[in-house]
Amino acid sequence: MVEIAPPAKHTHHHGNLREALVSAGLSLLGSEGAAGLTLRKCAAMAGVSHAAPAHHFQGIAGLLDAIAARGFTLFADAMEAEAANGPNEPRARLEAICLAYFAFAKANPALYDLMFRQIWSLAGKEPELGRAGARAYGVLAAACAPFVTDGVEPATIETQVWSLIHGYSALVLVERIDSNRPLASVEDLLGLLRRLDLKTA
Amino acid sequence: MVEIAPPAKHTHHHGNLREALVSAGLSLLGSEGAAGLTLRKCAAMAGVSHAAPAHHFQGIAGLLDAIAARGFTLFADAMEAEAANGPNEPRARLEAICLAYFAFAKANPALYDLMFRQIWSLAGKEPELGRAGARAYGVLAAACAPFVTDGVEPATIETQVWSLIHGYSALVLVERIDSNRPLASVEDLLGLLRRLDLKTA
DNA sequence: TCCTCAAACTTGACACTGTAAAGATCAGGT
DNA sequence: ACCTGATCTTTACAGTGTCAAGTTTGAGGA
Numbered sequence: 001m002v003e004i005a006p007p008a009k010h011t012h013h014h015g016n017l018r019e020a021l022v023s024a025g026l027s028l029l030g031s032e033g034a035a036g037l038t039l040r041k042c043a044a045m046a047g048v049s050h051a052a053p054a055h056h057f058q059g060i061a062g063l064l065d066a067i068a069a070r071g072f073t074l075f076a077d078a079m080e081a082e083a084a085n086g087p088n089e090p091r092a093r094l095e096a097i098c099l100a101y102f103a104f105a106k107a108n109p110a111l112y113d114l115m116f117r118q119i120w121s122l123a124g125k126e127p128e129l130g131r132a133g134a135r136a137y138g139v140l141a142a143a144c145a146p147f148v149t150d151g152v153e154p155a156t157i158e159t160q161v162w163s164l165i166h167g168y169s170a171l172v173l174v175e176r177i178d179s180n181r182p183l184a185s186v187e188d189l190l191g192l193l194r195r196l197d198l199k200t201a
Numbered sequence: 202m203v204e205i206a207p208p209a210k211h212t213h214h215h216g217n218l219r220e221a222l223v224s225a226g227l228s229l230l231g232s233e234g235a236a237g238l239t240l241r242k243c244a245a246m247a248g249v250s251h252a253a254p255a256h257h258f259q260g261i262a263g264l265l266d267a268i269a270a271r272g273f274t275l276f277a278d279a280m281e282a283e284a285a286n287g288p289n290e291p292r293a294r295l296e297a298i299c300l301a302y303f304a305f306a307k308a309n310p311a312l313y314d315l316m317f318r319q320i321w322s323l324a325g326k327e328p329e330l331g332r333a334g335a336r337a338y339g340v341l342a343a344a345c346a347p348f349v350t351d352g353v354e355p356a357t358i359e360t361q362v363w364s365l366i367h368g369y370s371a372l373v374l375v376e377r378i379d380s381n382r383p384l385a386s387v388e389d390l391l392g393l394l395r396r397l398d399l400k401t402a
Numbered sequence: 403t404c405c406t407c408a409a410a411c412t413t414g415a416c417a418c419t420g421t422a423a424a425g426a427t428c429a430g431g432t
Numbered sequence: 433a434c435c436t437g438a439t440c441t442t443t444a445c446a447g448t449g450t451c452a453a454g455t456t457t458g459a460g461g462a
Contacts, residue, residue, distance in 0.1 A: 013428065013439055039420065049441050051421085056439090060420065116375050159369065159385035160393040167368020168360065174317050184360035192361040195396040214410055214457060240449065250412050252450085257410085261449065 018066070020046040021053050025067040029110045037110075039063065065126045068118035071111045072132035078104045079139045090146035090198060095190055097143045098165045102186050105169035112169070137162075147196045157196070164192060219267070221247040222254050226268040230311045238311075240264065266327045269319035272312045273333035279305045280340045291347035291399060296391055298344045299366045303387050306370035313374070317367075338363075348397045358397070365393060 014020065024045035028037045039060050040050040057063040082100035086092055105112040119133050137158075144157045168189050215221065225246035229238045240261050241251040258264040283301035287293055306313040320334050338359075345358045369390050 017439085038418090040418080050419095051442080052440055054421065116371070119375060153385065153389070155383065156385040156389040156392065159372075159390055160365070163368035163372060163390060164361070164365045164393070165368070166372060167364035167366070167370075170317070170371055171360075171364055171367060174320060182356065184354065184357040188354070188357040189360055189364060191357065192365070192393065192396075195393075218410085239447085241447080249410095251448095252413080253411055255450065256412095 014046065014048055014052075017046060017048060017052065018056055021056065021063060022066050022070050025063060026070065026111065029067070029114065030108070033110045034113060037064075037067075037114075062126070064114060064118050065129045067111075068115045069126075069129040069132040071108070071115040072119075072129070072136045074108075075101075075104055075112075075115070076132070076136040076139050079136070083139070083143065090143075091194070094143045094147070094161070094193065097140060098161070098190060098193070099186060101140070101165050102169050102172070105173060109173045113173070116166075146199055149197050149199050160196075161193065164189065215247065215249055215253075218247060218249060218253065219257055222257065222264060223267050223271050226264060227271065227312065230268070230315065231309065234311045235314060238265075238268075238315075263327070265315060265319050266330045268312075269316045270327075270330040270333040272309070272316040273320075273330070273337045275309075276302075276305055276313075276316070277333070277337040277340050280337070284340070284344065291344075292395070295344045295348070295362070295394065298341060299362070299391060299394070300387060302341070302366050303370050303373070306374060310374045313370070347400055350398050350400050361397075362394065365390065 021042050024042040025037055027045070028041055039053045042063065043050045043053050046052075053063055054060070057066060079097050079100045082096050083093055086096040115133075119129060140162060141154065141158050144161050145154065147157050148154045168183075168186065171183060222243050225243040226238055228246070229242055240254045243264065244251045244254050247253075254264055255261070258267060280298050280301045283297050284294055287297040316334075320330060341363060342355065342359050345362050346355065348358050349355045369384075369387065372384060
């Protein structure tokens, strides 16, 4: 339980409390999992009283939203980086992004879980979370675009790809259902994507 | 908050407390969502003291496991029923099961969420939950069998199908990520499954 | 029949959670 | 200089799960 960015000289105001609380939350999520993410622990890490986070984010839901928004930003960054590194060919690009998607979920299971839990509760407000989520969606949608053949909605391809990789990630995080028959590898999963038609325009 | 199966004449022993607690949990999950599922509320519904559930299930995790196990049983029942009603043709059967899968998730969002959350924490023990989960997996695996062509592992097809429908269900429960582009319909999603090869043996 | 004893449940306490109201402190404008 | 509003603290409270210790019940043996 290390203090994150404590004030140099103790003033009453923290200076960058919002940032410190989100960082503390990400840290707790990584070290202790979802159960360890607490208003009071975040407050302690940031070196403020336990009621300070509730004040800034008006309740724990707001803090979770902010953490999830940061998560989506990191998520989009990771996918974009992977896409930029690989070859500029549609199928390879899509697969690279899917692999980055899965790698992120596997590396940050509690955060990934929180992200998709929080984006549900967002009822129109919390624009930061909405924007971060939309950006992540955009990265994947762009990779899907070359596979949108004439007469089919882009949403169809996007939903198919997103469902497939999200479902696989969720199932892997959850371990296998039937321990007698373990899940296939990511590469095997992507076999289904290779059946998508490439637009021939 | 209605009492479930209260004892006719008040004896010290409840008689069928385990059953009453699981039913109470399912009821709470349906009416108030995950946040409303509480040891103490379940106890009140079953007409026992707040510590009784913890005694039977040694902690709330045990109660959640039992509820999730019941959920997987209902889940497998629903998929089997749908498969039995439809035509005995591989593709139609697989699609019917996927639609039943999605319908169950949509009808019982909190329960569906709990099921996949709990099956993760099960560390080898809690055989009831493991068995119920394996049965549900078996229903879907059986529907996948006709698509297992020579040279590919059954787990590959099963993982592809399970990931696709689970991912879609999870995304729908979570609402759309980018509200500017809503998710495609289930039927559109199943378009990807129609690209699977049928075994020609 | 009565006794014993283990299991089922209750009671009471505890630590911890999020929330709310009210007070203290500080920054900045007039 | 003084007010004003935002920031943070203090204090209190209801609710959560868990634990230890006590009470009741029912079943099985002497």
